Amino acid sequence: MSAKIIDGKAIAKKVRAEVREEAEKLKAQGIKPYLAVILVGDDPASQVYVRNKEKAAEKVGILTTTYRLPADVPEGEVRDLIHKLNEDPKVHGILIQLPLPRHLPERELLELVDPRKDADGFHPYNLGRLLMGAPTQLPCTPNGIIRLLDEEGIEIKGKDAVVVGRSVIVGKPVGLLLLSRHATVTTCHTRTRDLAEHTRRADILIVAAGRPRVVGADMVKEGAVVIDVGVNRLEDGSLCGDVDFEAVKEKASYITPVPGGVGPMTVAMLLKNTVEIAKKIGKRS
Numbered sequence: 001m002s003a004k005i006i007d008g009k010a011i012a013k014k015v016r017a018e019v020r021e022e023a024e025k026l027k028a029q030g031i032k033p034y035l036a037v038i039l040v041g042d043d044p045a046s047q048v049y050v051r052n053k054e055k056a057a058e059k060v061g062i063l064t065t066t067y068r069l070p071a072d073v074p075e076g077e078v079r080d081l082i083h084k085l086n087e088d089p090k091v092h093g094i095l096i097q098l099p100l101p102r103h104l105p106e107r108e109l110l111e112l113v114d115p116r117k118d119a120d121g122f123h124p125y126n127l128g129r130l131l132m133g134a135p136t137q138l139p140c141t142p143n144g145i146i147r148l149l150d151e152e153g154i155e156i157k158g159k160d161a162v163v164v165g166r167s168v169i170v171g172k173p174v175g176l177l178l179l180s181r182h183a184t185v186t187t188c189h190t191r192t193r194d195l196a197e198h199t200r201r202a203d204i205l206i207v208a209a210g211r212p213r214v215v216g217a218d219m220v221k222e223g224a225v226v227i228d229v230g231v232n233r234l235e236d237g238s239l240c241g242d243v244d245f246e247a248v249k250e251k252a253s254y255i256t257p258v259p260g261g262v263g264p265m266t267v268a269m270l271l272k273n274t275v276e277i278a279k280k281i282g283k284r285s
């Protein structure tokens, strides 16, 4: 059996169309959805990610300003900027592009963002609400993964879901979302004794390890749904996921490609969070 390849680009396009419609409705009420991005330093990957977010926001009618700060910016200046954006009634979403340079305390700065304006859903207040099953801005990549499953009509309830990776950005929150949808969730990491023993039991396998092709066909159950979150740059410059796509697609029932799977969903869900915030706290201008 060859898996159905989940078209993340097409599903992200659908989400962006929904966001555009919402943004137009808000504008008709005098509310202009607005995302402020803080980018520190000159990490080439971060520059590309931010440019993609700016372009995508512009296309759906979300205003953006990117505050580009030098790599050696004093912590106080970043704090002052966050306070200014928190207070600015025009600004709905605030996003701090990660990773930050080592001298900046990432977690403390994320916590300074007004939780109502937390476009990425990384603030402890919002992560806490996610843990409690309360409505909140959800982290973009995990929320995008759930949307992919829903769009494909893949039932989550009662399934054995295995997540490889336990980061705060992907692994832990996607596990919580799957649990809230009544999957039985196992989370694996580098100290997991026998990774394959767990992954082979998965009806839904989410791989977010950041290790090229760490999951091969022998680690996947026949007919499993495989979501590959990993983005790895190989020595020849090409991109590959955490899953051996060519081999696993012959065994899985659904699989996401890299690129073109989870990646486009992350940006689409960021835009969705921004209009949702504008709906909640938007001020007429």
Ligand code: NAP
Residues within 6 Å of the ligand: 141, 164, 165, 166, 167, 168, 169, 170, 171, 188, 189, 190, 191, 192, 195, 208, 209, 210, 211, 214, 229, 230, 231, 232, 262, 263, 264, 266
């Ligand atoms: P991360 O913070 O480095 O976390 C990786 C996790 O995977 C850790 O929990 C680690 O375990 C676990 N892990 C690593 N190697 C493993 C192995 N061989 N076996 C089992 N577990 C292993 O990474 P992240 O931020 O979650 O991102 C993961 C990947 O997704 C990266 O490739 C990243 O670029 C990609 N990503 C993509 C998107 C997108 O939009 N497509 C968004 C976010 C991230 P320990 O905790 O024990 O170290």
